[in-house]
Amino acid sequence: MTIRCRALLAFSLALAGPLAWAAGHAPTPTxxxxxxxxxxxxxxxxVLTCMDDNGHDFANVYKCSCVIDKMAAALPYDEFVEQSTFSKYATLGGEGGNEFRVDRAKAQTKKFRALQTTAYQTCGLGPQKTPTVAK
Structure with a gap:
């Protein structure tokens, strides 16, 4: 995806997205x-990460936006960040990955991946790929 496309996507989502968090308000149901x-x-x-995993087709802008909307409907932002972090680093090897392999982390990863799988199916995307850790 070109820088121009990413900028347009960011701009369009900024117009539609809530700015409560940036204003210092905690996320609450709306x-x-x-x-x-x-x-x-x-x-x-x-959305950009989802498109990296599923292709940069224009339709995926909407599908990936749909996925994050479904996840936002079910999960407070702080929990989303925690669960997605555990999920992303669940396969991290070595001593640095120990924190992501404890029972609590495994449970958070399982919850996140189940929610994400449901959102992917609902929004018309194929099965999500297990995130890889950048080296």
Whole structure:
């Protein structure tokens, strides 16, 4: 995806996304979205990562946006960050990965991946790939 496309995506999501987090307000359920408010930056980061995993087709902008909307409807942002972090680093080897292999981390990873799988299916994306750790 070109820098221009990423900028346009970020701009369009910024217009549609809530700015409560940036204003210092904790994420709370909202009647308009039927879920929790996430910061725009978090939504954009998720959509871009989702598109990296599923292809940079224009339709995937909508599908990946749908996935993060479904996750935001079910999970407060702080829990989303915690669970997605555990999920991302669940396969991290060595001593540095010990923190991500304890029972609590495994449970958080399992919850996150189940929610993400359901959101992927609902939004018309194939099965999500297990995240790889950048070296």
């Amino acid at each position: 009647a308009a979205t039927g879920g929790y408010s996430y910061p725009t930056e978090g939504r954009v980061e998720y």
